[in-house]
Each structure stands twice: as C-alpha cells, then as structure tokens.
Amino acid sequence: MTRRPWSRRREGLLATALLTPSVVVFGVFVFYPLVRTVYLGFFLQDPFGISRRWVGFDQYVDVISDDTFLNSLRVTGLFTVFTVPTSIVAGLALAVLAHQPLKGMRFFRTVFASTVATSVAVASLLWLVLLQPSAGIVNTFLDSIGRDRVDLLGDPDTALFAVAATTVWQNLGVAFVVCIAGLQSIPDELHEAAEVDGHGPISRFTRITVPLLGPQLMFLTVVLTISAIQSFGQIDLLTEGGPQEATNVLVYELFKTLPTDPGAASAQAVVLFAIMAVLSGLQFGWLDRRVHYGD
Amino acid sequence: METEARRRSVRWGLISRYALLTVCAVIVLFPIYSAVMVASKPLRALGDLGVLVPDGFDSDGFTDGFRSARLGRFLVNSVIVATAITAAQVMTSVMAGYALALLRFPGRRVVLWVFLATLMVPVEVTIVANFETIQRLGWIDSYQALVVPFAAFAVGTFLLRQAFLGIPGDLRDAARMDGHGHLSFLWRVAVPMARPSIAALSVFSFLLAWNQYLWPLLVTNDDDFRTVQIGLKALSSDAGSQLNVVMGATVMASLPIFLLLVVFERQLVRGLTAGSIKG
Numbered sequence: 001m002t003r004r005p006w007s008r009r010r011e012g013l014l015a016t017a018l019l020t021p022s023v024v025v026f027g028v029f030v031f032y033p034l035v036r037t038v039y040l041g042f043f044l045q046d047p048f049g050i051s052r053r054w055v056g057f058d059q060y061v062d063v064i065s066d067d068t069f070l071n072s073l074r075v076t077g078l079f080t081v082f083t084v085p086t087s088i089v090a091g092l093a094l095a096v097l098a099h100q101p102l103k104g105m106r107f108f109r110t111v112f113a114s115t116v117a118t119s120v121a122v123a124s125l126l127w128l129v130l131l132q133p134s135a136g137i138v139n140t141f142l143d144s145i146g147r148d149r150v151d152l153l154g155d156p157d158t159a160l161f162a163v164a165a166t167t168v169w170q171n172l173g174v175a176f177v178v179c180i181a182g183l184q185s186i187p188d189e190l191h192e193a194a195e196v197d198g199h200g201p202i203s204r205f206t207r208i209t210v211p212l213l214g215p216q217l218m219f220l221t222v223v224l225t226i227s228a229i230q231s232f233g234q235i236d237l238l239t240e241g242g243p244q245e246a247t248n249v250l251v252y253e254l255f256k257t258l259p260t261d262p263g264a265a266s267a268q269a270v271v272l273f274a275i276m277a278v279l280s281g282l283q284f285g286w287l288d289r290r291v292h293y294g295d
Numbered sequence: 296m297e298t299e300a301r302r303r304s305v306r307w308g309l310i311s312r313y314a315l316l317t318v319c320a321v322i323v324l325f326p327i328y329s330a331v332m333v334a335s336k337p338l339r340a341l342g343d344l345g346v347l348v349p350d351g352f353d354s355d356g357f358t359d360g361f362r363s364a365r366l367g368r369f370l371v372n373s374v375i376v377a378t379a380i381t382a383a384q385v386m387t388s389v390m391a392g393y394a395l396a397l398l399r400f401p402g403r404r405v406v407l408w409v410f411l412a413t414l415m416v417p418v419e420v421t422i423v424a425n426f427e428t429i430q431r432l433g434w435i436d437s438y439q440a441l442v443v444p445f446a447a448f449a450v451g452t453f454l455l456r457q458a459f460l461g462i463p464g465d466l467r468d469a470a471r472m473d474g475h476g477h478l479s480f481l482w483r484v485a486v487p488m489a490r491p492s493i494a495a496l497s498v499f500s501f502l503l504a505w506n507q508y509l510w511p512l513l514v515t516n517d518d519d520f521r522t523v524q525i526g527l528k529a530l531s532s533d534a535g536s537q538l539n540v541v542m543g544a545t546v547m548a549s550l551p552i553f554l555l556l557v558v559f560e561r562q563l564v565r566g567l568t569a570g571s572i573k574g
Contacts, residue, residue, distance in 0.1 A: 011398045014477055018394040019406060022387045025447035030413045033424030040423065094323075097316055102309075111320045114327070117556045118549065119506035121524040125531055125545040128538070129329045135341040135538045137329050144344050172323060230419050233508040237528055251419045255509070258423060266423045273420040280415060 034273070040266035052263075063267040071245055072253040075160065079249055080228040082164035083171065088220050090168065091175020096209070098176075099183040109180065116173030120233030123170035124163075128238070131162055153239055156246040163234050163247055170234075171227075175220055182216035183209070222280070229276060250275075334542035341538055356543030360530060365518055366544055369526030370551070373505055376441045376522055380504035381497050383446040388496060389489075391447070392455030393481050397467070410449040418510060429514050440514040441522070445504065451496045458489035495565040498555065505552055523548045 041059055043052040063069055094112045098105060115123065130137045133151045142149055152162040186209065194204045210217070232251040235241060241248035241256065250272055257265040332347050334356035340346055360366045394400075395407060425444060434440040462485060470480045486493070511522045521529070527548055534540045 008399065011477070012400040015394040015398040015400040015403075018390040018398070022391040022447035022452065023406075023409070025387070025443070026409065026413050026449075028428070029425055029444040030416050030421060033421035033428070034416055036424035036427075037421065094319060097312075097319060100312065102312065102316075108316050108320055111323055114323065117502055117506075117552045119524055119552070120508050121506075121527045122545055122549045125527055125541060126326045126330045126549075128531070129333050129542055130326060132538055134536065135333075137333075137344075137347070140342055140344055140346070143342075169323075169326065226417070230417055232419070233524075236508075236512070237531065251509070254419065254422075255513075258426065258513075262423055262427070269420045269423055273416070276417060276420070277415060 037266045037269050037273075040263055041270050043263050045261065045263040059263055060267045060270070063264055063271065068245065068248070069253060069268065069271075072248050072250045075246070075248055076229055076231075076250040078160060079164060079167075079231060079247075080225055082161065083167045083228050084221065084224045086164075086168045087171035087175050087224055088217065091172055091220070092179045092213070092217075094172070094176045095179035095183055096205070099180060112176045113173050113180075115170055116177055118170050118173065120170065120231075121237060124166050124234045124237040127162075127166040127169070131238070154243055156244045159239050159243055159246045163238055166234055166238070167228070167231065171224055175224070178216050178220055179213065182213045186212050225279065226276065229272075229279070330542040330546055333539055334546050336539055338537055338539055353539075356537075356539035357547060358543075359534070359537070359540040360544030360547065366523070366526060366530070366547060368518065369521055369523040370548070372438075372520060373523040374551070376438060376511075377501050377504040379438065379442045380445050381500040383442065384448040384451050384500045385493060385497055387447045388451030388455050389481075389486060389493070391452045393459055393477075393485060395452065396456045396459035397485075398477070410452055413449045422509065422513060425510075426513055434514070436515055436517040436520045438520065441511055441520070444510070448496075448500065451500065454492050454496055455489055458492035459485055462488055491562075491565070494559070495562045498559045498562040501555065502552065 042054060042056055044055050044059060045052050098109050098112055118126075128136065131152050133139060133149070133154065138152065139149045150158070152158045190208055190212075191204055194208055199207065230251055231249055232255065235247050235249050235252045236255070239247040241252045250268070254265055254268045254272065257268060329347060332349065333341065335352045335354075336346050336350075337353040337355060340353075391410070395403065395410075429435060429440045429444075432439075434443075466484055467480065470484060475483070505522075506524065507522070508524050511525050512528070515521045515525060518526075518529075527544060530544050531541050
C-alpha cells in the first residue's frame with residue numbers, strides 16, 4: 001500500500017498560486033493606498049496634483065486645528081451617539097416582542113427585519129416622503145391640523161436629528177435580526193428556572209437575556225459605531241453637509257476636500273484611520289472583558 | 296369563577312401583545328407605505344393627507360423615473376457590477392480560504408494576519424490614493440473601476456476557511472489514498488461540502504456590492520456606468536420637487552434587493568449572524 005504523499009514543496013507552490021489573487025488585490029487597493037495616503041499627507045498639493053511641496057507634519061497640524069474639520073469631528077461624534085444606542089435598544093425591544101410563541105409571528109418578524117437590506121440611498125430617499133418641505137407627509141399633516149410648517153432638514157437645530165432618524169430606521173433590520181438570533185440561542189429552561197425562582201419578567205430580562213446577549217450586543221455596538229463614523233450617503237442625499245455645516249460629518253468633509261486639495265484630504269483620511277483604530281482597540285478591549293460567552 | 300377571571304386576563308394579555316406588535320409594525324413600515332402611496336398618485340394629489348389612502352393608480356411616478364433618469368440602465372449596471380464583485384469574491388475566497396485551512400506552508404500565520412488587517416482599513420481611508428490609482432489606470436467611468444478594488448474579501452476568506460476546516464480528516468485521507476491531488480479534492484469534495492457557506496457569502500457580497508455608494512459616486516461621472524444608488528441621487532436632485540417620481544424610482548430601485556431578501560432570507564441571516572456568534 002503506497003500512499004502518494006501531498007508533498008510539502010508542492011503544497012507551498014499551490015498555496016502561493018491560491019493566495020496570489022487576494023494578496024495582489026489587497027496590496028494594490030488596501031495596503032499601498034494606506035501607505036500612500038500617509039505619504040501624501042506630508043505634501044501640499046495643487047488641485048491637479050502637478051506640483052507637490054514637502055511640508056512634513058505641518059499639513060497634519062493644519063488639518064487637526066482647522067475649525068471646519070473640528071466641527072466635522074463633533075458632528076460625527078454626535079451622529080454616532082444619536083444613532084448607535086437608539087438602534088440597538090429599538091432592535092432589542094422589537095426582538096423581545098417578536099420572540100413570543102404567538103400565531104402570525106412570522107409576519108411580524110419579516111416586517112421588523114425588512115430594513116435589513118435597505119441601501120443608504122433607498123433609506124434616505126424613502127424618508128424624503130416624510131421630510132420633504134413642500135409635499136412631505138410631515139408638513140402635509142401639520143397643514144391639515146393648522147400648524148406652521150417645519151423644514152426639518154433645512155433647520156440647523158433639527159437637521160442632524162432628521163438624518164439620524166433615517167439611519168436608525170435603516171439600522172433596525174440588522175439590530176433586530178442579530179438580537180432575535182441571539183434570543184433563539186438562549187435555552188428556554190433558563191427562563192423557566194428563573195420563573196420558578198420567583199423572578200418577574202423585568203428581572204429575567206436584566207439578569208438573563210441581556211447578559212447572555214453579550215456577544216450580539218457587542219457585535220452590534222462595534223458594527224454600528226464603525227458604520228456611523230463612516231456615514232456619508234445619507235448626508236450627501238439629504239443635506240449635503242448643511243445647513244451651516246450642522247450635518248457635515250467627517251467622510252463628507254473628506255469627500256468635499258478631495259477634488260480641490262488631495263494633500264489635506266489625505267491628512268484627514270489618516271486622522272479618520274487613527275480614530276477608527278483607537279476605537280476598535282478600545283471596543284474590543286473593553287467589551288471583551290465584560291462579555292459573557294456562554295458555552 | 297376564578298377560571299373565568301383568569302381566562303379573561305389571558306385574553307387581554309394576548310390582545311395587548313398583538314396591539315403592541317401591530318403598532319411597532321405600522322411604525323416600521325410607515326415610510327415604505329407612504330412612499331408607495333405617493334409614488335402611485337399624480338403630482339397634483341400631493342400635499343393632501345388623502346395621498347396616504349390607497350386609491351387608484353397613476354403610473355407617472357414610476358414611468359417618469361425611467362424616462363428622465365435612465366433608471367433601467369442604472370439597474371442593469373448595478374446587476375453587472377454586483378454580480379461581477381460577487382463572482383470575484385467567491386472565487387478568491389474559496390482559493391485563499393482553502394490555502395489557509397488545509398495547506399501547510401511557511402508564513403501562514405503572517406498571511407492570516409495580513410487578511411485580518413485588511414478588515415481594519417475602511418474604504419473611506421483609502422479613497423484618496425485609490426482614486427489616484429484609478430485615474431492613472433484610465434479607469435474612471437468603467438466597470439473595472441467599480442469591481443476590481445473589491446475582488447478580494449477577507450470576511451469571505453475566513454468564512455470559507457472555517458467551512459473547509461470543518462471537513463472531516465477521514466475524507467481527506469480517503470481522497471489522498473485514492474491518489475487525488477489537492478485541486479481535485481478542493482473541486483470535488485471541499486467546494487460541494489462548503490455550499491451553505493458559499494451561498495451565505497454570495498448573498499452577503501451581492502448585497503454589500505449593490506448598496507455601495509461613496510466609491511461609485513467618485514469613479515463614475517457618466518450615466519452609462521452609474522449604478523442605481525448614484526442614479527437615485529441624480530434623479531432626486533433633478534426631480535426633487537416631483538415627489539411622486541422620486542418615490543417611484545426609489546421603490547423600483549429597492550425591488551431587486553427585496554426579492555433577493557425574500558428568496559435568500561436564510562443565507563442572509565446566516566451571513567449576518569456569523570459575525571456575532573462566536574463559532
């Protein structure tokens with residue numbers, strides 16, 4: 001009985017062949033641009049990239065001390081605070097509601113999960129049906145009860161809330177699907193045992209459901225925070241950063257800077273990367289210690 | 296007596312649960328419902344609450360979108376781009392996932408870390424340099440520009456690596472005894488066994504590709520290459536005052552994905568929850 005061994009050297013060659021496509025794509029479109037962006041941040045450039053002048057860290061310092069950029073950091077932070085906890089709480093509430101053995105629950109689950117695949121463009125424009133100043137449902141309703149019209153997207157005090165509302169609605173599907181999957185993985189015996197021990201529904205929720213959903217809640221916190229910091233589409237479609245830069249989030253500011261000043265845009269991108277790296281590090285470090293992974 | 300009271304309280308409990316569920320469902324569906332109603336009304340009917348009442352059907356909202364903004368072309372572009380990205384990601388992920396699961400070679404850990412590191416670099420950070428690369432290649436306004444940068448996907452690679460690691464060792468030994476090489480084992484055994492993971496990855500990849508916004512906006516100026524997400528932007532700035540047209544286009548743009556969701560619900564949920572449950 002002779003075995004033909006899968007020889008070491010040939011395995012190495014085969015691995016190289018199998019990995020090359022991915023490594024090339026990542027090299028050209030992830031790692032090279034990352035290094036290139038840091039490098040471009042050291043140069044002042046004219047809009048066409050024809051002349052470049054080395055300015056070292058000056059451009060980074062300029063970007064970090066620029067009022068518009070600082071405002072975009074603030075707006076991004078606010079937007080994250082408005083959207084992430086709200087989305088998770090709402091998604092969890094819907095999941096708890098839909099996690100009951102009732103007739104017709106399939107229908108409700110489908111409805112609650114319905115925004116899961118909605119693109120940012122579709123979600124934003126759908127909300128225009130409510131928010132649009134002239135024919136939107138909100139103002140149509142206000143007209144019909146004889147109140148003054150409002151322009152939620154055009155008022156600096158409300159624009160960010162309005163955009164955040166569209167984003168929370170878009171996030172609902174994901175938050176719901178992840179939470180309900182988590183709830184279904186908690187054994188019913190745990191709840192029954194707690195009920196026997198005299199714990200009411202609220203105490204069961206805080207002592208069993210929330211701790212055991214740790215991994216799901218952590219996953220949602222990380223994913224939704226990252227997507228909030230990267231938000232762009234809803235701003236571009238609904239407010240274009242306005243009014244008075246009230247919704248000018250970080251990526252929108254980057255997008256506006258890119259055509260006219262690639263050097264400054266690079267420096268902004270590096271700051272964005274640093275923020276993301278620090279946040280992911282913090283989130284994983286802090287949450288990982290507190291999360292209970294049931295096995 | 297007591298049982299009567301209990302029965303009544305159970306019934307009230309049920310009614311209030313259903314009432315709460317219904318209220319939540321109405322809130323979640325309200326924007327979609329309003330959009331469909333507004334899209335199916337003539338322009339003159341807007342600005343009146345009656346617009347929310349189902350009543351007749353006016354096709355302007357749907358047809359004008361096709362006429363003025365070439366919605367058909369945008370949809371075709373989105374299908375081409377999302378399908379190409381999905382096919383590319385599935386291929387590269389199967390290949391890389393197999394190498395990282397079942398081949399022994401020097402530097403395997405390093406390669407694993409390299410793949411993991413790509414997840415820490417968001418698209419937004421690389422757009423400045425990638426835009427420059429695409430310009431140099433002369434790819435502005437081309438399908439390549441929309442597809443090639445996304446031809447590899449670390450999440451997909453890890454998903455398939457997990458699937459390949461789950462194949463019992465006996466099967467590998469048997470294949471080896473029969474004189475099968477790696478490639479024929481990959482093609483005949485590993486890929487068929489990883490079918491559920493491949494399906495989940497396909498749905499997930501397609502969805503992400505279909506929903507992209509920032510990158511297509513940067514690298515396309517020409518309607519011929521615009522995807523539907525960007526097309527919607529053009530349409531809403533052109534026809535901003537014709538809310539029925541904007542809503543008609545938006546509803547139509549979301550239909551393909553809605554159908555995908557209905558057909559592949561299981562795969563999508565698998566793909567979404569894979570990241571949240573420690574396997």
